[in-house]
Amino acid sequence: MERVVLAARPDGEPDASHFRLEPLVLPPPAAGEVLTRTLWLSLDPYMRGRMDAGRSYAAPVAVGATMVGQVVAEVQQSRDPRFAPGDLVVAPSGWATHGLAPGAALSRVPAGVPPQAALGVLGMPGMTAWVGLTRIAAAQAGETVLISAATGAVGSVAAQLAKARGMRVVGIAGGAEKCRIAVEEFGCDACLDHRGATPRDLYRAIRDAAPAGVQVYFENVGGAVLEAVLPAMADFGRIALCGAIAWYSRDDGGPSAAALWGTILTRRLRVEGFIVTDHWAQFPAFLAEAAPMVADGRLRWRETVAEGLAAAPAAFLAMLKGGNLGKQLVRVG
Numbered sequence: 001m002e003r004v005v006l007a008a009r010p011d012g013e014p015d016a017s018h019f020r021l022e023p024l025v026l027p028p029p030a031a032g033e034v035l036t037r038t039l040w041l042s043l044d045p046y047m048r049g050r051m052d053a054g055r056s057y058a059a060p061v062a063v064g065a066t067m068v069g070q071v072v073a074e075v076q077q078s079r080d081p082r083f084a085p086g087d088l089v090v091a092p093s094g095w096a097t098h099g100l101a102p103g104a105a106l107s108r109v110p111a112g113v114p115p116q117a118a119l120g121v122l123g124m125p126g127m128t129a130w131v132g133l134t135r136i137a138a139a140q141a142g143e144t145v146l147i148s149a150a151t152g153a154v155g156s157v158a159a160q161l162a163k164a165r166g167m168r169v170v171g172i173a174g175g176a177e178k179c180r181i182a183v184e185e186f187g188c189d190a191c192l193d194h195r196g197a198t199p200r201d202l203y204r205a206i207r208d209a210a211p212a213g214v215q216v217y218f219e220n221v222g223g224a225v226l227e228a229v230l231p232a233m234a235d236f237g238r239i240a241l242c243g244a245i246a247w248y249s250r251d252d253g254g255p256s257a258a259a260l261w262g263t264i265l266t267r268r269l270r271v272e273g274f275i276v277t278d279h280w281a282q283f284p285a286f287l288a289e290a291a292p293m294v295a296d297g298r299l300r301w302r303e304t305v306a307e308g309l310a311a312a313p314a315a316f317l318a319m320l321k322g323g324n325l326g327k328q329l330v331r332v333g
C-alpha cells in the first residue's frame with residue numbers, strides 16, 4: 001500500500017519536490033467502514049489550491065498528509081451491509097492505492113460506462129459544466145457561449161451540453177490540435193488557440209467568431225485569456241466563473257483589477273462564481289440529462305492517463321500547464 005503526501009507548501013509554482021511517495025498503513029475496517037483498492041485516481045485543478053494554506057472554501061491539505069482526491073475503487077472488505085467485495089465505488093481515498101472510509105462517503109459507479117467516467121463526464125467535472133451553464137449563466141438557445149479550456153474535463157462537457165441545447169459555441173484551447181478536436185469531436189462552431197496569442201490577437205479572433213458579442217462566458221482560466229474576453233462580451237453578458245487556473249500559482253500577473261473592473265462596469269456584466277459542491281443536490285438532474293447523451297454517443301469525452309500512483313505528481317503538474325486532453329486520470333490498480 002502506498003500514498004502520495006504533500007511534502008511542502010509551494011511558494012508559487014509547484015514542482016516534484018512538493019510531493020512524496022511513501023508507504024501507507026491502514027487498519028482493518030471498523031463497523032460501518034469499507035476498505036477499497038484504488039483503480040483510477042482523478043487529478044483536478046482544485047488540488048493546487050489545497051496545497052496552499054489560508055482561507056478558502058475547503059481546508060488545505062496538511063503538510064505530510066495524503067493529497068486529497070476522488071477515486072474509482074473496488075471494495076476489498078466491507079463492514080457496511082450496503083457494500084460487498086468486488087463492488088465498484090467512487091471514494092474519497094486521495095492519492096493512494098487503498099482507502100478506508102465510512103460507507104456513507106461512497107457512491108456507486110454508474111453501470112454501462114467505463115468506471116472512470118464517474119470521475120469525469122458523469123462525475124464532478126461533468127456536473128460542474130452543467131451547473132455553470134444551466135444554473136449560473138442560465139444560457140439560452142440561440143445565445144453565443146464562449147468556453148475556455150474547451151477540451152478539458154469541464155469545458156468539453158460544457159461545449160457539448162451547450163450545443164445540444166441550441167447555443168452557438170466558441171471554444172478557446174491551447175494549440176491547433178486541441179482546437180481541431182474542440183470542433184470535430186466536441187461540436188464547437190469555432191475554436192480559438194490562445195497559446196502564443198497576445199490578448200489583442202485573441203480579442204480580435206473572438207470578435208470575428210462572435211461579431212455581436214459573447215452573451216455567456218464559461219470562465220475556466222483567468223489570466224491573459226480573460227483580458228481578451230472581457231471587452232468582447234456583449235452588453236449585459238453573463239459570466240459563470242468556474243475557475244481561473246492561470247492564477248492558481250500566481251504565476252501569471254494578467255490584467256490589472258482596475259481594467260477588469262472597468263470593463264465589467266461599462267459592459268454591465270453579471271459575474272457569478274460558483275463551487276459545484278454547493279449544488280450537489282441537483283446531481284440527479286444533471287445525470288438525467290447527461291447519462292442518456294453518453295449512452296447514445298451525443299456526449300463524448302477524452303481522457304489522458306498516467307500509469308501508476310508514482311506518476312501522479314508529474315501528471316498533475318503537466319495538467320496545470322495544459323498537458324492533458326480531456327479528463328486527467330491516473331490508472332492506479
Ligand SMILES: NC(=O)c1ccc[n+]([C@@H]2O[C@H](COP(=O)([O-])OP(=O)(O)OC[C@H]3O[C@@H](n4cnc5c(N)ncnc54)[C@H](OP(=O)(O)O)[C@@H]3O)[C@@H](O)[C@H]2O)c1
Binds near residue numbers: 173178224243275321
Ligand atoms: N467551480 C467549481 O466547482 C469547479 C469544479 C471543477 C473544476 N473547476 C475549474 O474548472 C477549470 C477546468 O477544470 P478541469 O478539471 O476541466 O481541467 P482541464 O480543463 O481538464 O485542465 C486544465 C486546462 O487548463 C488550461 N490552462 C492551463 N493554464 C492555462 C493558462 N495559463 N491559460 C489558459 N488556459 C490554461 C489547459 O488547457 P489548454 O491547453 O486548452 O490551455 C489545461 O488543459 C479549472 O479552473 C478548475 O479549477 C471548478
